[in-house]
Amino acid sequence: MNDYDQRVNELLVHIFDEIMVTEEKALQVGRFADLSISEMHTLEGIGLYESRTMTETADILSVTTGTLTVAIDRLVRKGYVDRQRDSDDRRIVRIKLTKKGKLAFRLHLKFHTLLVDRITKPLDESEKNLLLRALTSVSLFIEEQDQRYLKNLHKAELKAERNGE
């Protein structure tokens, strides 16, 4: 890896780390301090408008239904989520955000808006466009390359071992 790539790498890692920390910190001020990031993420998974089943929501969030059950227990207890058995098919449990849950979620969206504002404020137009391209590229990389990446990684690993690293 050359110097330039190295520097870009460090910056990306740093920005990534900082955003995480900021997001955590942001949640800990104000009215919804009893929500963790992961709980907020669960609210996002449920979404604003529909009621979702446990399984649907667990799939969206990529967790098991067991994990979700526990998470929803807590969110119901805290008053962010409403849980009801479906009257047609009583195996199904439908969850949706309460008023309080919706408010918390909307405020979280504001957080993202402010964050993007803040991040991009020091940039001029051409920098913004380039950043957009870079982010798109990261995003595509992640989406597309899972398989190829794993293969490459494995090859790299074998090679590194041969070199006795």
Added chain:
Amino acid sequence: MNDYDQRVNELLVHIFDEIMVTEEKALQVGRFADLSISEMHTLEGIGLYESRTMTETADILSVTTGTLTVAIDRLVRKGYVDRQRDSDDRRIVRIKLTKKGKLAFRLHLKFHTLLVDRITKPLDESEKNLLLRALTSVSLFIEEQDQRYLKNLHKAELKAERNGE
């Protein structure tokens, strides 16, 4: 929120969600399947060359030393980290990566290398410079503005509540 910000926002959210998953998955193939992301992050905190004290490393990683002690226990048990008391000052514990730890860490860097390659390959020289400048501004800006940002967020929250959102 204008289109640009919207797009950046979506990309960031997407990237955050996906990077975690991909990085986790990447770790679970091959020889180092017994390392979690967080354990890999601990290895990064220790670094390749120096031996670090517990307190230094905990600071770098932004965790308490108690948390680090537990993490290092496991990494020592798994053979990634070497732990030794300082002979001059026996209060101090010095940790460093074992050969296996270094290998795991270097392979992890490959993930980042591939990512950065992907981003910078299609750029020409002046674009590369621009990207570097943009990322540097973002990185600096994020660090500086935490306090002001949190204040803004709080104001936004109050305003949203007034509007009955």
Added chain:
DNA sequence: GTAAAATAGTTAGGTAATCAAAATATCTGC
């Protein structure tokens, strides 16, 4: 029309990451 299979969710038991606070061990300054 009922017994077996499938589906949806919950519960139980376990691991890991994290913290704050108490405990331990060592060093330093007077």
Added chain:
DNA sequence: GCAGATATTTTGATTACCTAACTATTTTAC
């Protein structure tokens, strides 16, 4: 040489997650 400072570990919580066992309900296949 002891009082306080410093470095680390231990302890006791909580949260997030998993797998596997269990419960309740619906669907299917005879």
